Amino acid sequence: MLRKKQQKQILIIEDESDLLKFSSWLLEAEGYKTLQAADGEEGIKIARQQQVDMILLDIRLPHRYGWDIMAEIKSTPDLRHIPIVVFTASADIEYKDKAFKMGAVDFLVKPVSAETLRKCVAAVFKNG
Amino acid sequence: MKKVLAICVCFVAFCAFSAYAAVSADSPVYVRVGIYENQPKIFTDEQGNAQGFWPEIISYMASKEGWEIQWVHGTWTQCLERLKNNEIDLMPDVAYSDARDQSYDFSREDVYISWSTAYTQKDSRIQTMPDLHGKTVAVLRNSINYTGPDGIKKLADSFGFDCTFIETDSYLDVLTLVQNKAVDAGVVSKDFGHLHENEMNIKPTAIILQPVHLFFAFPATSQIKPYLIERIDYQVKQIQADGNSVYYQALKKWFGTNAIEKPVLPDYAKWTLIGVLGLVAVLGMGTVTFRYQVRRKTKELAADITEREQTEKALRESEEKLRHVFEAVPEGITIADLDGVIMDTNQAVVNMYGYDSKDELIGRNGGEFIAEKDRERTKDYLAGLIEKTVVRNSLVTLIRKDGREFPAELSAAVIKDTAGHPIGMIVVTADVTARMQAIAEHEKIGEYKELDKLKTNLLSTISHELRTPLASIKGYASLLLMYNEKLEEKQKNESLEAIDRSTDRLTELIDHLLDMSRLDAGLLRLGLDTVNPKDLVTAAVEEAKMRAPRYRFSKEINGRLPGIIADGRRLRQIIDNILDNAIKYSPQNTEITVRAEVKGADLLFSISDHGRGIPESEFKKIFERMYRIEQRLQKDPGGLGLGLSLCKSLVEAHGGRIWVESVIHKGSTFYFTIPLKPADRVRSNVEKETAKTNPDN
Numbered sequence: 104m105l106r107k108k109q110q111k112q113i114l115i116i117e118d119e120s121d122l123l124k125f126s127s128w129l130l131e132a133e134g135y136k137t138l139q140a141a142d143g144e145e146g147i148k149i150a151r152q153q154q155v156d157m158i159l160l161d162i163r164l165p166h167r168y169g170w171d172i173m174a175e176i177k178s179t180p181d182l183r184h185i186p187i188v189v190f191t192a193s194a195d196i197e198y199k200d201k202a203f204k205m206g207a208v209d210f211l212v213k214p215v216s217a218e219t220l221r222k223c224v225a226a227v228f229k230n231g
Numbered sequence: 232m233k234k235v236l237a238i239c240v241c242f243v244a245f246c247a248f249s250a251y252a253a254v255s256a257d258s259p260v261y262v263r264v265g266i267y268e269n270q271p272k273i274f275t276d277e278q279g280n281a282q283g284f285w286p287e288i289i290s291y292m293a294s295k296e297g298w299e300i301q302w303v304h305g306t307w308t309q310c311l312e313r314l315k316n317n318e319i320d321l322m323p324d325v326a327y328s329d330a331r332d333q334s335y336d337f338s339r340e341d342v343y344i345s346w347s348t349a350y351t352q353k354d355s356r357i358q359t360m361p362d363l364h365g366k367t368v369a370v371l372r373n374s375i376n377y378t379g380p381d382g383i384k385k386l387a388d389s390f391g392f393d394c395t396f397i398e399t400d401s402y403l404d405v406l407t408l409v410q411n412k413a414v415d416a417g418v419v420s421k422d423f424g425h426l427h428e429n430e431m432n433i434k435p436t437a438i439i440l441q442p443v444h445l446f447f448a449f450p451a452t453s454q455i456k457p458y459l460i461e462r463i464d465y466q467v468k469q470i471q472a473d474g475n476s477v478y479y480q481a482l483k484k485w486f487g488t489n490a491i492e493k494p495v496l497p498d499y500a501k502w503t504l505i506g507v508l509g510l511v512a513v514l515g516m517g518t519v520t521f522r523y524q525v526r527r528k529t530k531e532l533a534a535d536i537t538e539r540e541q542t543e544k545a546l547r548e549s550e551e552k553l554r555h556v557f558e559a560v561p562e563g564i565t566i567a568d569l570d571g572v573i574m575d576t577n578q579a580v581v582n583m584y585g586y587d588s589k590d591e592l593i594g595r596n597g598g599e600f601i602a603e604k605d606r607e608r609t610k611d612y613l614a615g616l617i618e619k620t621v622v623r624n625s626l627v628t629l630i631r632k633d634g635r636e637f638p639a640e641l642s643a644a645v646i647k648d649t650a651g652h653p654i655g656m657i658v659v660t661a662d663v664t665a666r667m668q669a670i671a672e673h674e675k676i677g678e679y680k681e682l683d684k685l686k687t688n689l690l691s692t693i694s695h696e697l698r699t700p701l702a703s704i705k706g707y708a709s710l711l712l713m714y715n716e717k718l719e720e721k722q723k724n725e726s727l728e729a730i731d732r733s734t735d736r737l738t739e740l741i742d743h744l745l746d747m748s749r750l751d752a753g754l755l756r757l758g759l760d761t762v763n764p765k766d767l768v769t770a771a772v773e774e775a776k777m778r779a780p781r782y783r784f785s786k787e788i789n790g791r792l793p794g795i796i797a798d799g800r801r802l803r804q805i806i807d808n809i810l811d812n813a814i815k816y817s818p819q820n821t822e823i824t825v826r827a828e829v830k831g832a833d834l835l836f837s838i839s840d841h842g843r844g845i846p847e848s849e850f851k852k853i854f855e856r857m858y859r860i861e862q863r864l865q866k867d868p869g870g871l872g873l874g875l876s877l878c879k880s881l882v883e884a885h886g887g888r889i890w891v892e893s894v895i896h897k898g899s900t901f902y903f904t905i906p907l908k909p910a911d912r913v914r915s916n917v918e919k920e921t922a923k924t925n926p927d928n
Contacts, residue, residue: 119699120780121729125706128722132714141781141819163695165815192698195691213702216709 111156111228112136116146116172117190118164122213126159126190129217130224141165143172150182157227160207162191162198170201177206186227190215262298262459264289265310265322268401271422271485272324272345275304284485285323288342291477292466306400308373317450321459325448326375336451338460340467341444347376348424349383349438350409351416358437361533364392369405369417372398376418381441383418390533406431422486563660566646569653571597571613583639583662585632597658602628602636613643617653620645626663637664696740703733732777739807743877750880757798757884764792764827764834767799771806772825781819784810789828797905801881805889808874809838809901817842817898833887833904844895853891854879878903 113135117123120141127137138153140146143164150158158176162169169189176182189202192213202210208230209223266281268274273283281290281302293300303310303319314322315334327337349368351357357366370377370384377396378384387394397414399405405417406424410431416438424435447463449456470478557564563580567573573596576589584600586592601609605627612625623642630636640663646655707726711718718726749755765788772786806825813823821841828835845853854875882889882903893899 119703121703121733122699122706124725125703125710125729128718128726129706129710129714132710132717192695192702193691194694194698213698214705215702216705217713218709220706221713 112138112154113157113159113224114138114140114146114150114153114155114185115159116140116143116164116169117159117161118142119161122161125217126220129220133221133224135224143167143169146172147175147182150176150185151179155182155185157224158185158187159190159224160187162189162193170205173202173205173207188223188227260296260298260455261301262293262321262455263301263303263319265313265319266302266304267307267310268403269307269324269420269423271426272343272420275302279304284343284481287477287481287484288467288470289321289323291470292463295466296462307371308400311373314448314450317453320449320453320455321463322448324445326379326443326445328375328379331448334451335448336453336456336460337449338447338467339464340471341446342467343445344442345445346421346442347374347383347418347440348421349416349418349436349440350406350424350428350433351436352409352412353432353434355415355434357416360386360390360392360438360529361536362436363387363394363416363438364390364533364537365394366415367395367397367413369397369399369408369414371402371405371419372400374418375443376420376440379443381443383438383440386440390530391537392533403427406433409433563658563662565592565597565658565660566655567597567658568655569617571656573597574655580660583631583660584629585635591632600629602630604628609641612641613656613658616643616645616656629660637662638667639663693744697737700733700737700740704730704737707733739804743804743874746877750877755880755884757801757881759796759798761794762797762799762802763794764788764836767802767806768825768827768836771803771810774807775810775814775823779814782814782817783820783822785822785824787824787826789826792827792829792834793907795834795905795907797885798881801884802905805878805881805903806836806838808878811874812901813838813840813842813899816840829907830904832908833906835902835904837900837902839898839900841898844897845891845893845899846895847893850891850893854889 113130115123115126115130115137117126117139118141123139123141127139130137138149138155140149144166146158146160149155160169160173164172169191173187173189176185176187183206186208187206188209188211189198189207190211190213191198194212199210208227211219211223215223264281266273266275266286269283271283273281273285276282281300286302289300292298303313305313310319310322311325311334313319322335323342325331325335325337331337349357349363357363368383374382376382377398383394384396397408399408402419402423405419406427408414409417410433416436418438418440421435421439424433428434447459449459453459467478470476473479557577560577561579563583564577565573565580566575573592573594576592578589580592581587581589584592598606598610609625609627612622616622621642621644625641627639627641628636629639640661641658643656643658645653646657648654707730711723711726715723746755768786768788772784775782775784810823810825817823817840823841824839826835826837826839879889882905886906887904889901889903891899891901
């Protein structure tokens with residue numbers, strides 16, 4: 104199990120450095136590898152270049168909204184298979200509906216506890 | 232073949248001889264002759280005896296040929312019908328026509344030449360054909376002068392004259408109608424008319440129809456016809472050749488004239504006659520030519536008159552139509568001279584200005600009805616009309632009779648005479664009150680919708696911004712709780728610091744929201760104290776470094792900066808806010824610089840970045856509260872978007888001012904000043920600021 108988890112690499116796309124760090128520490132404590140990007144462009148670049156097994160995606164990103172990034176990932180043949188969890192501080196119900204319509208596997212509203220995040224990621228890999 | 236031919240000839244000869252023999256036998260030949268009332272040519276007297284020119288000729292011929300004449304009386308139409316049906320054998324006084332040739336046969340020798348004349352009342356002004364246009368004309372049914380090729384009907388049609396023909400059964404009926412003024416004119420044979428004109432108090436007009444040759448007519452299918460034609464032609468020739476014959480006597484008796492004379496004159500007179508005839512022929516030709524020309528000219532004249540009348544009628548109808556349209560058009564139409572004096576208006580103008588009639592407007596200068604503020608502009612606008620010919624859609628304010636003003640749209644066109652010289656103008660005025668109100672309402676609705684949208688977005692943004700530091704607090708706290716043993720010491724410390732920082736951030740946001748609320752409520756007050764600008768800038772920069780480690784922050788303090796009386800917390804808030812914007816709008820690893828220096832009587836702060844820049848058109852707008860939010864949501868997430876408007880309020884509360892300079896894609900520099908000695912002004916400005924942001928206070 105630990106070995107499987109170690110193979111999993113999670114890309115976190117988040118512009119708030121504190122939240123980026125928190126998510127990264129939590130997932131690494133859970134045995135996952137993490138890749139970090141402070142904006143969507145950087146995130147896509149990383150996803151193209153490295154093995155990414157899951158993306159934790161914020162929506163309110165600088166320069167390009169998370170929706171744009173999600174649309175691009177889902178329309179890229181090499182990337183569309185990557186499960187995406189939308190991780191946003193926007194509690195709008197429209198955001199949730201939109202996230203799932205665009206292909207997200209889960210939708211988390213900040214603030215989330217470490218436990219919630221852990222469970223969410225575990226569920227993704229269990230189902231995936 | 233020759234034998235057959237000979238037999239045929241003999242047979243025909245026998246038939247002809249038999250027919251001749253049949254009628255030349257001792258027993259009389261009964262000849263049925265039609266008679267109608269056309270004095271003096273043919274008529275019945277009071278005793279019912281046939282009288283007139285034709286009966287005398289016929290009687291003579293009958294005596295010569297041994298005929299028993301049976302007179303069959305009827306109307307002209309009846310006689311023709313009987314002739315057609317072989318109910319009579321002979322009909323005198325019949326003019327030849329192609330149409331009649333289908334139904335009858337005719338003698339080869341013409342007996343008489345006659346023509347017809349139109350008669351009218353003595354006081355009538357009818358003289359020529361054009362005068363019959365639109366008139367009623369009595370005619371003899373089926374007469375050659377009515378329906379013949381040169382009859383009055385054909386003549387009227389060829390001229391295009393609209394005549395109503397009243398058909399009668401006799402010439403007497405025709406003239407009686409004329410006499411009684413039941414018709415305007417009547418056409419009869421000239422002899423008949425001449426005979427009765429005095430007793431009936433009527434007069435001939437100059438309308439004379441083409442002369443016709445009159446013959447004996449026979450039924451087309453009569454057995455006796457060939458015999459009669461042959462005998463009558465013979466007799467007519469005889470009597471016309473004899474100057475003393477019944478023919479000439481009858482002419483003289485009934486018409487007072489001689490017909491064409493047959494050659495019975497001595498030789499010496501013959502040549503005279505030939506000369507006379509020649510002269511007559513020439514004159515006749517001349518007359519015919521003249522008549523043709525007169526007829527042609529009459530026709531042209533009639534056509535001209537008709538055309539003129541038609542043109543006049545068309546013009547009247549056109550003018551009426553135009554007037555109707557002029558008055559009915561819902562837009563105001565004014566016709567004025569070049570000085571703007573009103574010459575005519577339509578009802579729409581009268582209604583628009585609230586007057587009772589156009590008389591109250593005509594003669595006045597149109598400028599009187601334009602509001603003072605628009606008068607000069609409108610004058611220039613109409614002055615340009617001469618050059619441009621048409622000017623369109625000038626929005627002006629006009630004044631009604633009761634003094635109320637209303638918005639209107641003017642369009643004008645110059646009126647020119649046939650030489651192309653401007654002589655006036657036509658101005659179209661549309662009351663656009665309803666339209667302007669609709670636009671204003673639409674704009675207001677648009678504004679409300681915009682405000683509503685912005686409010687919704689504001690709430691969404693506030694929610695997001697508050698949740699972000701909360702996410703850090705919650706996340707790190709739960710991380711520490713769940714993974715305390717797994718985390719390194721450094722990680723634990725950083726987690727606690729992040730919690731602390733986020734708590735501060737959250738506090739700041741809440742304060743920000745509260746500040747905006749206080750501003751709206753007019754409760755914002757500055758906490759004044761001595762502030763060290765250098766320390767202020769240093770602290771702000773250091774904190775920014777912690778907050779955004781991926782950016783390069785620097786500070787520049789130029790010269791010695793004196794302490795200032797200000798609200799240090801608020802100044803820090805201003806700098807932090809501008810720094811936050813710089814971070815959000817600049818690419819990572821770019822430099823953001825905070826500067827402070829003394830500039831005249833102020834302390835000048837500036838924060839420069841290398842971000843995307845701001846368009847010049849938005850330099851003022853970015854300090855407006857709602858505008859900021861809208862822009863940021865579209866282009867860049869994060870932040871309440873209220874910061875710059877709060878900065879502006881806080882700076883101005885200190886007595887300073889705030890502005891931006893920027894170049895697209897190069898970066899922006901925000902400046903704000905704080906007066907070095909603002910003490911008195913600051914207090915009053917605080918009050919002014921709250922009043923401005925809360926005008927209801």
